[in-house]
Amino acid sequence: MITREIAYFEKPGPQNTDDTIRFAVKRAKELEIKYVVVASVSGETGVKAARAFKGTGVKVVVVGHHVGFSKPGARELQEPYIKELQALGAVIVEQTHALSGVERSISRRLGGVSRVEAIAEALRTLVSVGAKVAVECSIMAADGGQVPVDGSTEIIAMGGTYPGADTACVILPAHANNFFDMQIREFIAIPRKKTKE
Template identity: 35%
Template sequence: MEKKIIYFERAGRDNTHACLEVVKQTLGEINYKHLVVATTTGATAMIFSSALKDAGINMVAVTHSAGFKGPNTFEIPDDTLAKIRDNGAKIYTGTILTHSIETSLNSKFSGIYPAMIIAQSLRRFGEGAKVCCEIAMMAADAGLIPEGEEVIAVAGTGYGADTVMVLKAAASKRFLELRVLEILAKPRV
């Protein structure tokens, strides 16, 4: 098998539309049924859900947990969430698997914990690659995508999208069964 990989010169949101084109091309070649997209402010989910609303794909937008930026805060306005849902996407809001409890313990006790080691290991491929793995597991944990199926995952560095991967989905309880099958686009930095 021979596949094309797109490498971006810089990480970040400037690559979002190029990632959307990679996803569209991939969907044109292979009939994937599931797409997970990371979104912080809702902007990336709006772009993807608008462009793919008639693609017949199960799109899941994965957001930060409530309180991620501070107590009692949520980063996506209600009207944006409604528009994303109107485009046919599902929304999952939950705890980032390699964050939260261990981050709290690390802040308090200055230790290193297994989830943090996993997160740092995945970051060797880029922030977006780490997030692609996390959001696929989070969506599987919520029952929004099936385990064991190939899914397209889109994430980025900071805001927007700069990474597209094909993964074999697994729930977080079966993290070691998660497989990165293809890297379709990522920053080279």
């Protein structure tokens, strides 16, 4: 039997970011995890994570929205954060979102919902928005070749209820084409309430 501490935040949101990162650093040290994936739209949360993990030997992978997420051709990661992330040795991934992608385009045009979007909604509502984001970013980091997918290497993934981070978990990553090989092995931090009020 294994017992672990889990931090439960009363409400989701950016006010939990610093604590989520702190708990993730602590857990990474305990488990000797060498890869951390963190969702970051502007780059601010990514910079906070990269600073916190500086000097630990942990590879920080910052996953942003894909270019064109908000409007065609627009990149949401901000240049000052990009420069600092690069200076801190973090890796940036911006690619098609694993739990929406082309299927979102079909739903918007033709209506209905896809199976992939149903998975995303189940994670979002049953677990937390941050858990959905952490799972999605783990897939994107794996598909971008930035974390190992070998069936044994665990990573820590962080996501949140935009902006910031309020969920951190230990994940056995998988590629999008083998989604059901992924395992959420531990929650480190998670909000008790699932929606902002």
